[in-house]
Amino acid sequence: MDEEKQARARSFFVRNDLELADLWLALKKGWQDYRTYPAFGLLLSALFVIGGLAISYSLISRGETVWLVPATAGFPILAPFTAVGLYEVSRLREARMRPDWKAVLSAMKGRGDDQILSMGVIIFVTFGFWMIVAHGVYAIFLGNSGIGSDPTAILTTPNGLAMLAIGSLVGGLMALGFYAITVMSLPILVHRDVDVLTAIITSLQAIRDNRGVLLLWAFLVAGLLGLAMIPAFFGLLVILPVLGHATWHLYRRTVQST
Template sequence: MNPRARPLPSVRTITFGQPLVWLVLAWRDMARIGWLSFAQGLVLALGGGVIVAVAHDRFWLLAGAVSGFLLIAPVLATSLYALSRALERREPATLRVVVDTWVHWQRDHLDKFGADYWSLVRFGIGLALAGTGWVLTSAALITLYAPVPILQPMDFVRHVVLDREGWLFEVWLVLGGVMAAPIFASSVVAMPLLLDRRVTLMQAVLTSWRAVLANPLPLAVWALLIALFTALGLASLFIGLVFVMPMLGHASWHAYRDLVDVEHWPARESEWPSSLTKER
């Protein structure tokens, strides 16, 4: 059956505290995988460090680069999902899995120029464009209403964040939350689903939305945990991202497995023996 003609994968309801279980399972995966998991966190942390080094004295360039970096993180974490999947299937979680994920993520896909083959790239571009829209909106808001010109990161802290008489920071936070919510809803399970099953990009995004609508409170907790741990990683001058990014990546795989029922959907890679696939 043509995957495009199938109904969307069904979603499950979860308990309020299930996001904490995903974090525990993520640390278990990190312990089993070892250095390879942390190495990917290190690469992402170094990428963040390069952004800060290049744009540290250009506030809006820095804000835009960091926002874009964080928004495409679900795509950058694709190989972390693949490693957790390998553990689930009792396959070796090795460097080969990481390389194959990025170089041959659909090894048996004949049409390398088709839209389905480039769904990872298309999704990443979409997230980056959404981040750009937020940065432009944020810049316009701060430029119009800040009491003084905001040129440096510390200017933003002093005159926006710590301004007790103004309302700009509160409005900025609310606006950011309103714009971040649909991005989160579109991506919470989309990338692991694209990696794991033969779905289109639109099917993955719509399934992600269905999972959020079926579990608004648990996934609000999950969004809060992601924001909290990411903020801690950034506050540590990106050093904490060495641990935070792998943890959130592996946890996102377990979130997908708990939230989406894909038992009747074909696997992305047809050459994997079905006996190795362990459905929950």
């Protein structure tokens, strides 16, 4: 079985000629997919929004509002796993097949070999690790300041501003590394019967060979997701599905069959 997967892994290659126009085309196709089958995007993104609201409510109700900043900043890390179902919708539409919930939910479970589940574990562990790092940065800068859980301290004290700067830098580097291993790997796992390591290596190769365009895509995705979370995450009901579908089309432009 491993030899069969290795053979399938050799049946595709990564293009190195992505252009800025490809990003616009991917967004255009993503919007078309969302308009054609909006129910899938609305429901999947609604679950994501509910999760965000639940985390926010939990922190506020416990008087830990200072953690809203790192939780909100790290929450988009979970978005790629939510987008797995959207990749399947785009794949079926591309194949001129009508998507249904059975097919979409089956795609989210994977091919029965736990590869997508393994990637899901990586995603959730990454989010948990980010929260641990955020706690560490907070402890360094504000842990002994006596400020407590006052969120205004972040913007009104030197230590708070330093924490925000260092936390943003560390979080940005973590997010960039996470983006590099997932931007192509999850669409690959939906589309092809390969192992998670091959998918991650292919994603890293795509970043290496198309560094400028795919880094711009990373900043564009981060910016749009950030704006969509203001206020109360509701912009994600549109932005998240469109970006999910668009990522599928960007994958199809980047990783092609031999």
